[in-house]
Amino acid sequence: MNKRQLSRKPRKIAFFSLHTREPTHFGSGWMSGVIALSLALLGLGVVLCIKFPSFFTLPELRSLYPMVWIRALVLLILSSSFLAAIISLTLRQNKAFGVSALALLVPAVLMGGHLAPLGNATANAYIALDWHLLNLIFFCLIFIPLERAYALRHTQPVFRPKWRTDLLYFANNHIAVQTIALLVMLPAKLFFGWAVITPLQVWVQNLWLPLQLIGILLIADFCQYWIHRTLHVVPCLWRFHAIHHSVETMDWLAGSRLHLADVLITRGLVYVPLFLLGFSETIILAYGVIIAMQATFIHANVRWRFRALAKLVVTPQFHHWHHSSEPAAIDKNFAVHVPIWDRLFGTYYMPQRWPKEYGLAGTEQVPNNFWSQFWYPFKALLKANK
Template structure:
């Protein structure tokens, strides 16, 4: 029997060039069409000067890394994609694109949010997982393209998701009035409101999260998130769009009803973004007692374990205390980590973002081309 051929080793420089070249091209498009491609909310976070400097860094790095990969004859097509994208970005104006005052539009895409978020997430977590990872997993593991696509859609469509979430919660929030409780919460300092908001939101999300696992029609949406066979900082992006809207609505509703200040809610939103990436990250750091205070990688990895003893545990996203109150807390002593990740029945979730989004609406139970 002939042994299988080893898969050729992928070039870090080639794929980095492709990523940076593509992001640079997207950034130039954002400069050309800021009203349509950039998020009004996110534009307040960074300056034009910062964006131009970041674009310059991306262009230079894409050209340098792509050239090195081409000269070394490593993944030349991928490297050429990076160099070609960077060249197109330069031909379209590069860092010199000028624009007038940004007008108001009824909607816009968050392409700037995607570019900046993916750049810095990769910059931080790829090296961390390389040197501090619990498992030796390549950033270009099977399924990474699917997860990048999920990352892209959830960031680019952020305004539309917010519109749906706001529409689904604002009416209910106005009907539910608790003036004395609202007054009590609003009299507290922002830091106290933030801590209470984290607990309230985590409890609401954990209850819905458990419903995802125990209600068959909801599970078909949530199974997409659990279909990742490897856990890393990008795996948490694999979430069905219906689940995103349902979860964000369930979390925002109690915060709106109880009248938490905008500052406390914004701080909570920042925490969600950071902890969602951290909890899925492939980091083998020992946190000791802190694992019983905050949801950290090992805690959430056991929730994703392909192990029958962990099907119905660890639903909290921020505070293990929530699982303790729900009776769903389960964490083996250090240094135990899951051996395998994914849904128990791998054949029930197809590969690819399009089929995964259609899957919950079909009566079909199994797929030939599935996540295994």
């Protein structure tokens, strides 16, 4: 045995860790592992919805599902997941994706797989798992092909650094949507009920619906502008908002990275004027859909500049500059719907190019994972008060 062979350390084999230095290119078993795990999660979710509709499905959607097609789809999902898991296990030294996918497939198959008996839908308390799965599929189907076809950064992969953290934010924001909505409405109802002027609310509700929609977008964005600007200026609030600005790779998923306190402060305060003005439920729902779509879109990795519209509506380029780490772009572009507020209050910044880099440029040491990010602002507050 020569000297070189003796000094060589045995290679560390990461069989199950998700953090591995193994390559992720085509043929490395990484893509098949991700597909296997995603399909296994989806398949298990659908089987749970079939077997326990009372607990996992939305009553309004139950009667709409074509069960024959859904069962055929489950068979396709589960068998594709199994096949992809075997490919990944064969090609890849790290077995985390393959083994996790198989571990999820076992309960799905044990519950009957595509033949799982349809359970009774009687209970009143439910988690709308079907709705969340449809939501995730909807966003993936729209934004992933869009970012592939019109990418601003062509070399940026779908599974870019920290995608798992942001997917957890996405899932969490959607699963907790009912609780978040209740918490958002609570301060307005608890503390501002006294300020309601019924004739004003009746007048607003009788306005032409498109006019109500324009009104709600302008008013909500005006409030959002000032709350957002405050979050940037007040140090203890900035720590919460810094989580959102720790994003260094912009794509549709990046917009989900928001601390729960950031969501509750911003949405809770924006809701106060909407509550006082008494906008109809339909308009508030439409506003909710617009903000969900626009907030996702303005973070997307798309190169569209919307030159004609950019002065009226917030575009991806406008919000990408809000996330830029270039000194001239710091504390600029606070609006989410209409850039008019930034123009009026002197924070509009829109060079005719795209930012080179995003993030905090080392000004805050925001940790990488979901739970560490959750505790980060609280720890920073405690440190500052010591």
